[in-house]
Amino acid sequence: MSDIDGDAISAWLKQHQDLDVTPERAKEIATIAFRLNSVTLDAAMGQDSLDDPARYFRTLVELADFKRET
Amino acid sequence: MSLPLKETSLALNDLSLAQAGDSIRRRDVTALAVTEAALARAEAVQPKINCFLRIDKEAALEAADRADAEIAAGNWRGPLHGVPLAHKDVFDREGHVATAGAILFDTPATSRATVMSRFDDAGATYMGALNLDEFAAGGTGANDHYGRTHNPWNTDHISGGSSGGSAACVASRAAFGALGGDAGGSVRIPAAMCGVIGLKPTFGRVSRAGTAPRTFSIDCTGPMTRTAEDCALMLQAIAGHDPRDPTTPDLPVPDYHAALRSDLKGVRVGVAVGSPFDQVDPDIARLLSDAHDALRDLGAELVDITVPDVMRLNDLQQILGKSEAAVICGRWMRERPGDMTFDAISVVQEGLLMPATRYLESKALRAPLLEAHVRAVFGAVDVLFAPALAGATPSIAETDFDDQDQVEELFTRSARFTRFTNYLGTPSLSVPCGFTGNGLPAAFQLHGPPFGEARLLTVAHAYQGATDHHAQAPQLI
Numbered sequence: 001m002s003d004i005d006g007d008a009i010s011a012w013l014k015q016h017q018d019l020d021v022t023p024e025r026a027k028e029i030a031t032i033a034f035r036l037n038s039v040t041l042d043a044a045m046g047q048d049s050l051d052d053p054a055r056y057f058r059t060l061v062e063l064a065d066f067k068r069e070t
Numbered sequence: 071m072s073l074p075l076k077e078t079s080l081a082l083n084d085l086s087l088a089q090a091g092d093s094i095r096r097r098d099v100t101a102l103a104v105t106e107a108a109l110a111r112a113e114a115v116q117p118k119i120n121c122f123l124r125i126d127k128e129a130a131l132e133a134a135d136r137a138d139a140e141i142a143a144g145n146w147r148g149p150l151h152g153v154p155l156a157h158k159d160v161f162d163r164e165g166h167v168a169t170a171g172a173i174l175f176d177t178p179a180t181s182r183a184t185v186m187s188r189f190d191d192a193g194a195t196y197m198g199a200l201n202l203d204e205f206a207a208g209g210t211g212a213n214d215h216y217g218r219t220h221n222p223w224n225t226d227h228i229s230g231g232s233s234g235g236s237a238a239c240v241a242s243r244a245a246f247g248a249l250g251g252d253a254g255g256s257v258r259i260p261a262a263m264c265g266v267i268g269l270k271p272t273f274g275r276v277s278r279a280g281t282a283p284r285t286f287s288i289d290c291t292g293p294m295t296r297t298a299e300d301c302a303l304m305l306q307a308i309a310g311h312d313p314r315d316p317t318t319p320d321l322p323v324p325d326y327h328a329a330l331r332s333d334l335k336g337v338r339v340g341v342a343v344g345s346p347f348d349q350v351d352p353d354i355a356r357l358l359s360d361a362h363d364a365l366r367d368l369g370a371e372l373v374d375i376t377v378p379d380v381m382r383l384n385d386l387q388q389i390l391g392k393s394e395a396a397v398i399c400g401r402w403m404r405e406r407p408g409d410m411t412f413d414a415i416s417v418v419q420e421g422l423l424m425p426a427t428r429y430l431e432s433k434a435l436r437a438p439l440l441e442a443h444v445r446a447v448f449g450a451v452d453v454l455f456a457p458a459l460a461g462a463t464p465s466i467a468e469t470d471f472d473d474q475d476q477v478e479e480l481f482t483r484s485a486r487f488t489r490f491t492n493y494l495g496t497p498s499l500s501v502p503c504g505f506t507g508n509g510l511p512a513a514f515q516l517h518g519p520p521f522g523e524a525r526l527l528t529v530a531h532a533y534q535g536a537t538d539h540h541a542q543a544p545q546l547i
Binding site: 009013017018019021025029030032033034035036037039040041043044047050051052053055056057058059060061063064065066067068069 | 272273274317319321338382385386388389392403404416419420421422423424425428430431432433434435436437438439440441444445448449450451452495519520521522524525
């Protein structure tokens with residue numbers, strides 16, 4: 001967290017999100033967001049490729065009431 | 071089913087939804103008497119637990135009268151006919167403002183949420199709208215605009231949230247069932263804290279048309295009831311494809327009630343072990359162990375199972391939830407920040423710092439991670455057993471932090487057990503399993519594969535047939 005510049009994040013939020021967030025709060029939310037971003041990037045890089053997100057709905061139906069082998 | 075000898079308010083309130091509906095069908099009791107009893111209980115408990123935002127007394131009595139007339143004429147609609155229900159204030163009904171726990175909206179709805187129409191078609195009586203955390207954004211039941219919901223087992227304790235009003239209402243027997251909404255645990259956690267059943271169905275199993283969104287990709291509407299049987303009856307009424315909601319697939323809806331059975335012979339239950347599932351207080355661990363014994367006694371085979379990637383799935387749920395909530399709340403955060411509390415704003419602010427690339431990666435990962443999860447877990451077991459809460463339900467004083475992030479951290483202790491199924495879209499059910507040392511309810515969760523709600527309800531129903539936690543009532547009045 002110490003590496004995150006709250007002033008810079010606050011300014012970015014004002015410029016790109018049109019929102020006023022104090023530097024202290026900006027630093028707090030950046031700490032959480034950057035960790036979640038990092039986890040997501042790692043997960044994505046762990047896949048050979050990524051398909052259209054719409055595939056999710058098809059997968060959900062294909063796995064409907066999935067049963068174990070007995 | 072046995073009937074109350076005297077139609078006292080107390081006896082009628084103590085009936086399950088299934089018993090009340092059956093009694094109305096047989097005309098042993100009128101829908102009007104059942105509704106009057108529910109309304110009387112609602113008015114008695116409201117000053118203590120603040121679970122209602124609005125009680126539609128006259129409309130409910132008129133609906134009950136209509137139900138009695140229809141049934142007398144031989145037009146019984148089904149097991150919900152004449153049964154009073156109340157719902158989280160996120161569902162459109164013509165002429166009413168669905169507040170979502172906020173003060174930003176003042177335009178009455180001009181149409182009806184599909185789930186409301188389906189309950190109306192089933193003949194259920196609508197009692198009113200239930201309290202929730204502002205924008206369904208919290209986990210404690212606090213709401214600075216309308217006042218917090220209190221836990222009916224001890225009003226000094228939190229109800230949980232965001233569907234805290236729904237959980238407290240059903241637990242206090244002011245309605246026979248209620249709908250809540252769950253994007254990360256908002257049905258299951260308050261259900262666990264208030265001692266009722268709470269179902270987060272498969273994503274797309276229940277229509278969200280006409281429902282105020284918390285997110286786009288992970289919101290699920292689900293029933294909260296005292297028994298698994300009641301939950302099956304409510305789910306039956308609302309499950310299935312809806313042309314108004316393109317995320318609802320046109321899949322057959324099973325007969326959830328017919329699937330219920332009293333033993334678990336041949337059922338293999340996977341007990342989730344390892345992190346984060348082993349991070350529970352001893353009080354909770356003892357109750358979970360008791361529940362394992364009860365399931366074994368019913369004939370289930372219990373095996374330990376490691377669930378891969380739960381914490382990562384939880385984080386991916388946060389990427390979707392926070393990004394989408396930031397979009398949904400974005401207009402209000404910019405144009406009317408003074409009409410939103412810091413609590414509501416703070417939990418979505420991180421979404422402002424998540425790039426589109428991360429958001430889309432989270433969405434694109436959903437299919438392969440769902441497939442891997444289902445094959446790894448449900449290739450080995452029929453249902454997955456996991457905690458619903460990490461510790462005893464805290465008091466209001468214990469959650470009265472100045473720092474909202476501390477509240478979020480407290481909520482996250484239990485949300486670690488719930489969020490991953492919102493990311494995956496799989497169903498999960500919170501089932502009361504006794505009381506911690508402070509006298510508050512605790513619960514376990516049952517998870518299943520997509521559209522596997524029937525097996526969760528079956529296990530819960532058998533468990534409730536062998537235990538009596540669900541039959542105990544808070545002494546509010």
